[in-house]
Amino acid sequence: MNKKIKRPAADILLICAALALALIIYLSGAKKEAGVNVEVRLGGKIYAVLSLDEDAELDIDGKCTLKIEGGAAKIVKSDCPNGLCAAHRPISRSGEAIVCLPNGVSVKITGGGADFVI
Amino acid sequence: MKRLIAVLAAAVIFAGCAARPERYGAVYTDLFDTVTEFTAYCSSREEFDRLSGICYGELKRLHEIFDIYSESETYGAASLNAGKEGDCPAELYELTEQGINWHSLTGGRLNIALGSVLSLWHDCREKGILPDPDELRSRAGHCDIGKIKLEGGRVRLEDPEMSLDFGAVAKGYSAQKTAELLINSGAESFALNVGGNVITYGEKPSGKWEIGIESPDGGIFTTVKVAGECVVTSGDYQRWYEVDGVRYHHIIDTETLYPAALWRSVTVITDDSAEADALSTALFCMPYDDGRALAEKFGAEVLWISPDGEAKRTEGFSDYE
Structure with missing residues (x-):
């Protein structure tokens, strides 16, 4: 008799536990944005996403060469006529970008921090 | 044991039902002779693609109207x-x-x-x-x-030798028109950056949009947090060319007919992107006192960075930092 009276209380406790667990699962999904990446786009489409922590050199469709070194990204070579992209200083902070308009290439630091840098 | 399984199943179902909008982005490089970035939080990739299509289509239509080098059939x-x-x-x-x-x-x-x-x-x-x-x-x-x-x-x-150039206002105006269309099309949270003209709507799941303001000599000078406002920067480092080792940037003073030299950059925050674009260009060519009076008339918040790196702000600007 006694046990039967306690059942609803136990159910409520379980439902609460389920909701709490749901909240934890939901919130953990939001924490995935860590890690700083270099997003490379060609003609607006994502061409490559590299880690800023890893030194790398990327040939972008034969048009520009991207170099990641010591936690900064820079366009080291470009076949465009004005060369503004290769003259751009290295970028390392979230939201910063280097663009080569003639080639339709953009290189942007993403993940954490600013959404855009203007 | 059965109960435990039920609890776990319920938890997964609850978490799944509350679909968290995810961040999607698109970049367009063939509009307004600059780079346009559209970022939005949407419940699915399909929803984002629909909005991105509307965004690109509207910007392209306006680009063809205002582009003075346009070869399109459209009258512009x-x-x-x-x-x-x-x-x-x-x-x-x-x-x-x-x-x-x-x-x-x-x-x-x-x-x-x-x-x-x-x-x-x-x-x-x-x-x-x-x-x-x-x-x-x-x-x-x-x-x-x-x-x-x-x-x-x-x-x-009336003067056949004259010609119009909308370069100082078309990006901001077009961003404003496009944002209005996106809102009417059901967009709930987005930021649109048309070559330095940023317009925001709603908030991100984690809070306001964060716009970094570039320091003229590199790095980020400051970051402003906005949700619904527009941010525009006019700077001498954005577009330039060099002759005999001297840099010439793209914002021409209407009186001297040469690149304006009063400021390295001027950032404006207002509720209207067309207004912000026009104001940032005008303020870039105006001394501080005149510029401040003009900004006050529009209720705009402004950050000026002078050639020696010194910053001046309207009172309300720091509320966004």
Whole structure:
């Protein structure tokens, strides 16, 4: 008799536990944005996403060469006529970008921090 | 044990039902001679693609109207400058009307009739040379804003030598129109950056949008947090070319006819992107006191960075930092 009276209380406790667990699962999904990446786009489409922590050199469709070194990204070579992209200083902070308009290439630091840098 | 399984299953179902909007982004490089970035939080990739299609389509339509080098069939600024007659799009009429208004509000610092001077600078930039001073002065004689006539929904230029250039206002105006269309199309949270003209709507799941303001010498000078406001920066480091080791940037002072030299950059925060774009260009060419009075008239918040790296702010600007 006694046990039967306690059942609803136990159910409520379980439902609460389920909701709490749901909240934890939901919130953990939001924490995935860590890690700083270099997003490379060609003609607006994502061409490559590299880690800023890893030194790398990327040939972008034969048009520009991207170099990641010591936690900064820079366009080291470009076949465009004005060369503004290769003259751009290295970028390392979230939201910063280097663009080569003639080639339709953009290189942007993403993940954490600013959404855009203007 | 059965209960435990039930609890776990329920937890997964609850978490799954509350679909968290995810961040999606698109970049367009063939509009307004600059880079456009569209970022939005959407419940699915399909939803984002739908919004991105609307965004690109509207910007492209407006780009063709305001692009003075356009080869499109659409009647726009290029046809107007070439002296052609045709059905004037409502947006061309409206922005010309606003431009005339901006000219009087800024004491001529913002002049959409400066096309003949700007096209000379444009041609010289392409060749990597400096314009001939006499040629500049002679072209400045064809920049009289009073010679633009608005009649019966049409724009007419009374001086055949003059031409309109919407470079200082078209990006902001188009971003504003596009954002309004996106909101009417059901977008709930987005940021649109048309070549440094940022317009935001709603918030991110984690809070306000964060816009970094570039320091003229590299790095980030400050970050502003906005949700619904527009942020625009005009800076001498954004577009330039070099002749004999000297840099010449793209914002031409309407009085000296040479690149304005008062500030390294001017950042404006207001509720309207068209207004923010026009204001940032005008303020870039104005001394502090005049600029401050103009900003106050529009309730705009402003950050000025001077050539020696010193910053001045309107009182409310720091509320966003």
